[in-house]
Amino acid sequence: MSKIDIRIQNSPISFTENSSVPPDCGAMVIFTGIVRNHNDGKKVLHLFYEAYQTMAEKELRAIANEAVKSFDLSLVRIIHRIGKLEIGETAVLVEIMSPHRKEAFHAAEYCMDQIKVRVPIWKKEHYADGKTDWIRCAHVASSQRT
Amino acid sequence: MIKVRLLFFASLEERFGCSQQTQEMPKGCTVTDLLFRLFPDPAEQKEYHSYLRVAVNEEIATFDTVLTDNDRVAFLMPVAGG
Numbered sequence: 001m002s003k004i005d006i007r008i009q010n011s012p013i014s015f016t017e018n019s020s021v022p023p024d025c026g027a028m029v030i031f032t033g034i035v036r037n038h039n040d041g042k043k044v045l046h047l048f049y050e051a052y053q054t055m056a057e058k059e060l061r062a063i064a065n066e067a068v069k070s071f072d073l074s075l076v077r078i079i080h081r082i083g084k085l086e087i088g089e090t091a092v093l094v095e096i097m098s099p100h101r102k103e104a105f106h107a108a109e110y111c112m113d114q115i116k117v118r119v120p121i122w123k124k125e126h127y128a129d130g131k132t133d134w135i136r137c138a139h140v141a142s143s144q145r146t
Numbered sequence: 147m148i149k150v151r152l153l154f155f156a157s158l159e160e161r162f163g164c165s166q167q168t169q170e171m172p173k174g175c176t177v178t179d180l181l182f183r184l185f186p187d188p189a190e191q192k193e194y195h196s197y198l199r200v201a202v203n204e205e206i207a208t209f210d211t212v213l214t215d216n217d218r219v220a221f222l223m224p225v226a227g228g
Contacts, residue, residue: 033228049227052155052220055204056227080227092228112228120201120220121227122156134157136197136224 004064005077008051008121013079013090022074027101029108033092035085039135043128049082049091052120056080063114071107073098078111080121148173148215150180156223171213177202178209180219197224 015030035047064076077095085091094111098104116137123135150169154162162184171180177200185191199222200207213219 050156050159051227052153052201052204052222055201055220058204115228117225119227120155120222120225122223123226124156134223135226137226 003068003073003075004061005075005079006057006060006064007079008053008056008060008082009079010081010083013081013093015093015095022097024099025074025097026099027097027104029096029098029101029104031092031094031108031112032090033112035087035089035091037087039125042125044087045126045128046087047085047091048124048126049080049085050122050124051080051082053082056119056121059119060115063111063118066114067096067107067111070110071096071098071103073103073107076107076111078115080115080119082121147171148175148213148217150213151216151218152180152184153218153220155220158221158223175213176209177207177211177213177219180213181209181221184221194221198222199224 037044060078064078067073067076073096075097079093081091094108096104096107098107124132125135126132147170150171151166152169153166154164159165169180169183181195182191185194200209201220201222202211203218
């Protein structure tokens, strides 16, 4: 069974209890990033995500591989939505399976921290006052690790 | 001369009104030369050079990278995934 599952998709992210849990897995951590209705004091109506898809998939795969090696994981699943997202929808899912919970929690945090600075995905917020804004969170960092 | 394929995303896609374009550039040109071709105004050159990153053939590159024929170049605004 592959330890890595990476998807960038337009369709809503749904997750159900995993039916094929590796026998060495003792912990599963799932993080979901959800679209909220406010940012920086402004009322948000909906978001639009755009990706440099081929490079984003490559970078997500690199992040997942690093997490598997660093934290000795059974599975890393990362799914990122693109396109229009409404308030309350899931924008990103990180699912980690590991023998122990400590590694699972740390790996989920590691993956999210890396996604936010390395993956070429951009987010446009649409506000209640009719304005829009491309949000700048971080520079794209190199995946070269020292 | 070489041909370079530019890919635009997010606000740059809106700025140039397209998701990709081809630029003919002199052999031996760098990413900086291409940036200056896209943004002829010196003030914009300085501004964009300060916060854009660049990917050449889907790998993060430096602005002094020498481009070759058929390279795919994407200038990347600060990201906001996750």
